[in-house]
Amino acid sequence: MNLVHADPKTVLTGAHFMDGNHAACEGAIAAGANFAAGYPITPSTEIVERFAARAPLVGATFLQMEDELASSIAILGAAWGGAKSFTVTSGPGFSLMMEHIGFAAMTETPSVFVDVQRGGPSTGLPTLPAQADMMQARWGSHGDYEIIALSPSSPQECFDVMIDAFNFAERYRNPVFVMMDESVGHMTEKVVIPSADRVLLVPRRYTCLPPSEYLPFKPSPDGIPEMARMGQGYHFHVTGLTHDASGYPAINAQTQQELLSRLVGKIRNDADKIARAEERQIEDARIVLVAYGITARVALRAVQLAREERIPAGLLRPIVVWPFPEKRIRELAGQAKAFIVVEMNQGQIVHEVERGVAGRARTVLVPHAGGAVHRPEAILEVIREVAQWA
Amino acid sequence: MSATHEIRIAGFGGQGVILAGMVIGRAAAIFDGKHVTLTQSFGPEARGSAASVDLIVSPEPVLYPYLTRLDVLVAMSEEAYTRFVPELHPGGTLLFEQDLVNFQANRPDIHAFGIPATRLAEELGRKFILNLVMVGFVTGVTGIVPADAVRKSIADSVPKGTESLNTAAFDKGLEYALSQKLAAIHQ
Numbered sequence: 155m156n157l158v159h160a161d162p163k164t165v166l167t168g169a170h171f172m173d174g175n176h177a178a179c180e181g182a183i184a185a186g187a188n189f190a191a192g193y194p195i196t197p198s199t200e201i202v203e204r205f206a207a208r209a210p211l212v213g214a215t216f217l218q219m220e221d222e223l224a225s226s227i228a229i230l231g232a233a234w235g236g237a238k239s240f241t242v243t244s245g246p247g248f249s250l251m252m253e254h255i256g257f258a259a260m261t262e263t264p265s266v267f268v269d270v271q272r273g274g275p276s277t278g279l280p281t282l283p284a285q286a287d288m289m290q291a292r293w294g295s296h297g298d299y300e301i302i303a304l305s306p307s308s309p310q311e312c313f314d315v316m317i318d319a320f321n322f323a324e325r326y327r328n329p330v331f332v333m334m335d336e337s338v339g340h341m342t343e344k345v346v347i348p349s350a351d352r353v354l355l356v357p358r359r360y361t362c363l364p365p366s367e368y369l370p371f372k373p374s375p376d377g378i379p380e381m382a383r384m385g386q387g388y389h390f391h392v393t394g395l396t397h398d399a400s401g402y403p404a405i406n407a408q409t410q411q412e413l414l415s416r417l418v419g420k421i422r423n424d425a426d427k428i429a430r431a432e433e434r435q436i437e438d439a440r441i442v443l444v445a446y447g448i449t450a451r452v453a454l455r456a457v458q459l460a461r462e463e464r465i466p467a468g469l470l471r472p473i474v475v476w477p478f479p480e481k482r483i484r485e486l487a488g489q490a491k492a493f494i495v496v497e498m499n500q501g502q503i504v505h506e507v508e509r510g511v512a513g514r515a516r517t518v519l520v521p522h523a524g525g526a527v528h529r530p531e532a533i534l535e536v537i538r539e540v541a542q543w544a
Numbered sequence: 545m546s547a548t549h550e551i552r553i554a555g556f557g558g559q560g561v562i563l564a565g566m567v568i569g570r571a572a573a574i575f576d577g578k579h580v581t582l583t584q585s586f587g588p589e590a591r592g593s594a595a596s597v598d599l600i601v602s603p604e605p606v607l608y609p610y611l612t613r614l615d616v617l618v619a620m621s622e623e624a625y626t627r628f629v630p631e632l633h634p635g636g637t638l639l640f641e642q643d644l645v646n647f648q649a650n651r652p653d654i655h656a657f658g659i660p661a662t663r664l665a666e667e668l669g670r671k672f673i674l675n676l677v678m679v680g681f682v683t684g685v686t687g688i689v690p691a692d693a694v695r696k697s698i699a700d701s702v703p704k705g706t707e708s709l710n711t712a713a714f715d716k717g718l719e720y721a722l723s724q725k726l727a728a729i730h731q
Contacts, residue, residue: 171570171580341609342566342582344573448609455607530608 155325160184160353164212170345174309174338175200177345178268179208181316182240184353187266188214189237191228193221193247196280197336198270201242222247226254230263234392235384236358238320240266245274248287248294255329256295257394259417262327262371262379264358266319269331270339271498273524283336284524285447286499291331292476298414300421302428303331303476305446309343315473317353322428324356326420327378333475335498337448337527365389372399377420425477432471435461439468441537441544442486444507445496446472448527453496456533465541475503483510491544496520496533516544547603549688550611553678554596554628555620555641560675563701564618565597567679571689571697572601578689581606594623601688616686618678619645620661629654639682641674657685657721664716673713676702680717691718 165184172180179201182190190209192202206216215237219225222243229239243251248269258265271287273279291303302322304315315332323330361368361380365387371379379399382388391401396413398404421428434454436442441460445453450471460467470486472479483493483506492515495504504519511517520536522528551568555561565582573580584597600606613633619625619640625647632638634653642658649656659681665674676698683694695711702710 169574171566171573171582173582337583337609340583342569343580343606451607451609458607527608527610 155356157354158357160186160350160355162350165350165353166347167349168347170347171342172309172345173200173340173342174306174312174334175270175340176204177309178306178312178316178332178334178339179204180345180347181313182266182320183208183212183214184313184347184350185317185320186238186355187240187320188212189217189229189232189239190214190241191217191219191225191232191239192242193219193225195244195247197272197283197339198242198244198268198334200339201268201270222250223254226251226267227257229265230254230258230261233263233265234381238264238324238358240268240320242268242270244270244272244280245284245287246277248290252290252294255301256297256299258329259295259299259301260297260394261392262417263329264323264327265329266316266323267329267331268334270334270336272336279525281336282525283448283527284498285333285335285449286502286524288333288475288497288499288502291333298418300418301329301331301476302326302421302474303333304430304473305333305475306338306473307447307450307471308338309341309345311473312338313345313347317355318430321354321356324358326424327359327381328421331476333447335447361388369399370401371397373416377416377423421477426481428474428477429479429482430473431479431482432469432473434469434471436468436470436486438466439489440491441465441467441494441540442490442492443467443469443494443496443533443537444472444483444503445469446475446503447498449496449498449522452528452530453533455530456496456537459530459534460537460541463538465537467537478503478506478510480506480510483507484512487511487514490515492516492518492540494518494520494533494536494540496528498522498524498527516540549599549601549615549686550613551599551601551616551618551682551688552596552611552614552628552631553599553618553620554594554624556623557593557595558672559595559620560672561595561620562597564675564679565599567676567694567697567701568682568689569599569601570701571693572599574700575693575696576689578602579605581609583609594621594627596624596628616682616688618682620674620678622646637686639678639685641678657681657724659717659720661717664720665713668709668712668716670709670713673710676710676713677717677720680714680719681721682717683714684718684721
């Protein structure tokens, strides 16, 4: 696939001291996002606030919508109109977006959804962190579909994963999620933004066929259809109903089977290419901690403390959480006696770890209700207990 | 002092508490090569109510992002002082706005230094630059961040056109710290 450089006019090259929300916004702009719609909500507001301020300078548009349903459909319309688009929200708004997330998956609309997670359920803890929307990102809309989700651990990574998110969205024509949390969104650290020629972008997949030969949902050899440039004579139809290559409804089991296997297969079959994780001190680890987002930093501190006590602990930090790195967990289950899953919820990703481990090692959850991050010492306590029998 | 410093700057909204934290944090992170994590409490913080900002400055990557051992408390209001001084770690340093804080010498295990930051800011003609006077005072007393790094940070942090005024405020606080020779107030 041919990659293109970012537009130098949009990339704020240099070393900055900025929070994760602002860094995520700069990542989106560097990735070429030229449309955002949102209904501002704590703790995500700073992303669209900054985007609204930066939009006139980079030729982008920000629409403040009446709610999250409108925001989430506006970005899909913008994408079909040729924009690279995203929306930003937190738990309550994320719930409202679910209908259109399914629509994005069904219509294969390149789109990026940022969820800066706060404590829930419902309005919960507006100003405090949680990681309790991880399963909602995966399964929140009805029907079978696949998504890609990334989880950054620092303001720097908020910038970095936004680039990846837009690239995945274009590459797979799929909704992509950036699952931040309040801690990462609101903490301020050094963020280095590279020069534009070091930001590589996946361009929109446009058809080269003339309008008379173009079928909007006819898959390319890699299973993904090409889009048409609007206003150039192409006929197209976009529907949430089961559709054939023409884009028009075809309400029968065979079309459903073909469409579904393609929608699900394009992500599942490429899971290894999409996977991205950081591993720390994993080579000789008998106890593998699994954590993502802000929790991974705290878990790494616990690993350091455990190593000081000669406990062979290590950390697997999925940066791409969905598709889940099941294969890597399976591999590690051969060497590790125990997995400790640390997450700021009552047990979500732990189920994926258990599935990958498949009984070959013990899996222990260190949950947190949200509102604050785990203390490394509390995680260390669990590591010590597990080390007794691991 | 350990190589990692945990700093809290607290006062009331409108004093520029958050900007003071940003100036110090940016100085350490961008101009002095340190790892810095800045967090702030998010609440209904309108002008006049409590505001605070926390900084961890370390030679190592900061993993746990919140304070666990407060080394340096900068109190710019009575409320900030009474609320946070019990959290100051033994051997820690208290820096306070002496006209706004009713200092009680009841923590012999800490070092305490006062400055009339608001008055010094008024001498420069602008009361609202007391935050930069405090930043100068913090720089002079603690030495956590080199003064040159802070001057560069100020230029990148304050509104265009106010750089020289804010730098003058910084210098005023720095000079005050050095001229007082920093005799710790102990009872």
